[in-house]
Amino acid sequence: MKKPAYKIAMLGAGNVAWHLAPALEEAGHEIICVYSRNLENAEALAQNLKTARATDFTDFTDFPADLYIIAVKDSxxxxxxxxxxxxxxxxxxxxxxTQPLSVFETNKNIQGAVFYPLQTFSKNTPVSFRNIPFCLETAHKNAMVLLQKTAESLSEKVYQVNSEDRKILHLAAVFACNFTNHLFGISAEILQQNQLHFEMLQPLVEQTVQKAFAQNPFSVQTGPAIRHDENTIQTQLQFLQNNPGYQQIYELLTRSIQQKS
Incomplete structure (x- = not known):
């Protein structure tokens, strides 16, 4: 059975829109327009699409669509x-x-919804949408049918998630993704400053992630903190003496690990 094709307007031209719009086209949908406050950004994305028109006007009555997707910063x-x-x-x-469904309450003439892909996006880093979870929410039954079909044309993992649960998911994602990536950055910086290669950590990181999803992450914790190896801990804190900020992160995470042990 052929997947439904919808006319979709993309409001935003940042990292999420940069990946989502082409993926929707590839799934058989038509992106009719790309909006951005910066017209050049809208034009840059529209040029990568088949028939999309770029605009920096916020009146979309000339762009009738089955679905308007807003992919802009929360602020x-x-x-x-x-x-x-x-x-x-x-x-x-x-x-x-993080934005609740209630953000649409001031717009009485539209049907508000959430179409949240649980993934990190960077413009120059390819992603496959097949395994990206989509979290959907709306108060309108017919709208949910359209959202579901659209999401399923992209991904095999589609969920109906309310605003409160989505906030919890996002918080967990900040720890799992954003904070972890920052720690990767610290690791890379320490190694580079000492003429060592960050790539040497890749097998260790990959094994850590595999174990974390195969078992309870706390149960497979390793390292000097869980062993209460004070000699190693103090030696490493001394190494970080010229960077008090990194020392604080090290001490905070060490205490957190030990409290869970």
Whole structure:
């Protein structure tokens, strides 16, 4: 059975939109327009699409679509919703992990929804949407059907998740992704400053991730903190003496690990 093809307007031209818009086209949907406050950004994304028109106007009545996807920063979303004009009854979904469905309450003439891909996006890093979880939410039954079909055309992992649970997911993702990536950055910096290669850590990191998802992560914790190896801990803190910020991170994580042991 052929997957449904929808007309979709993409509001935003940042990292999420940069990956999501082409993926939707590849899944058989039509991106009819790309909006950005910076027209050059909208044009750059539209040029990578088949028929999309770039615009920096927030009146979308000339772009009737089955679905309007808002992929902008959380801080920009409420302002954009105040300014935007949609055809009456339009289905409008944001891609935020933290903004509640209630952000649409001031727009009585539209159907608000959430179309949240649980993934980190960088423009120059390819992603495969097949395994990316999509978290959907809306108060409108027919709208959920369209959201579900759209998400399923991209991914094998589609969930209905309410606003409160989505906030919890996002918090957990900050620890698992954003904070972990920052720690990778610290590791890379320490190695590079001492003429060592960050790539040497890759097998260790990959094994750590595999174990974390195969078992309870706390149960497979290793390292000097879990062993209460004070000699190693003090030696490593001494090595970080010229970077008090990294010392604090080291001490905080060491205490947290030991409290869980």
């Amino acid at each position: 920009v979303l409420p302002e954009l919703l105040r300014e935007a004009v949609f055809p009456a009854g339009s289905l409008v979904a944001h891609t935020s992990g």
